[in-house]
Amino acid sequence: MNFKQVEAFRAVMLSGSMTAAAEALHTSQPNISRLIAQLERASGFKLFERSGGRLQATDEGAALFADVERAFIGLQSIEDAALNIRRGGTGRLRIAAVPSLSLTVLPHVIQRFRQEHPGVAISIHTHDSPAVARWAASRFCDVGLASYVGEQTPGVIAKVLCDVPGVCVFPRGHRLQTLASVTPNDLEGEEFISLLHNDGSRARIDRLFPETKGFRRMNLETPYAATICSLVGLGLGVGIVSPLVAQECRHLSIDTRPFLPDIRFTTYLLLPSDRPHSVLAQRFARLIGQMLSDATQAWR
DSSP states (O other): OOHHHHHHHHHHHHSHHHHHHHHHHTSOOHHHHHHHHHHHHHSSSSOEEEEEEEEEEEEHHHHHHHHHHHHHHHHHHOOOOHHHHHHHOOEEEEEEEOOHHHHTTTHHHHHHHHHHHHTOOOEEEEEOOOHHHHHOOOOSSSEEEESSSSSOOOOOEEEEEEEEEEEEETTTOOGGGOOSBOOOOGGGTTTEEEOOOTTTHHHHHHHSSOOOSSEEEEEESSSHHHHHHHHTTTTTTTTTEOHHHHHHHTTSEEEEEEEESOOOOEEEEEEESOOOHHHHHHHHHHHHHHHHHHHHHHHO
């Protein structure tokens, strides 16, 4: 007994004739007759009788059909499950992200993603770039979004999603608004709101400024670029952040100018390197890549 024989039997039962069953299965009537005969030999009983030129299922055939239908219903549910997975992936997506993204751009990406995948459960885990890399490598999270990666970050595949030059952010109406761009010398004597030392951008920014004591007044530090923008909007100082973060904070009382020389703010997509990536992770990666590209173009 094989699947083709059972499929032919079911088609005959549903259509009432071997000719109609052959049309439904895109085969010939003799082939259907042959398959039915094989199934009768394999089962040891007759499946049909002819009555008035029509096929009539025997009692044994009707009993067998009931079990066949239950099996096909189960098969259909498997096909439906496969279709749902293909369309929407499995039911959970875990995202690790640095604060500069989780507090600004990422919520908009999540909003778009949920419109396309309304039933997916999403969890967001926020930490610095090394922790994001560890979470992606250990499979604690399906996808990671980091602002820098080390020379050797084991267990992950890193891809640059966007790379933009930083901007100086300052309170609206500040003297810096008269400049086309801002340099380190322009910030002499300013209260400078900085990222923490464990942020990869902090060291790159600090290297551009003279080490003269008091050149910058540095009494405020925060791990979040979005918090820098909030503090700047309250008139508490100036800072240097990604333009994408500044753009998300444009509702605050802040203004920006390009900062020279360039300080690059890079966003990396991190995926585990030792396992296949889920459908949801792949679709999320494509979406955030597109949205960051659009945001970069809008800023430019």
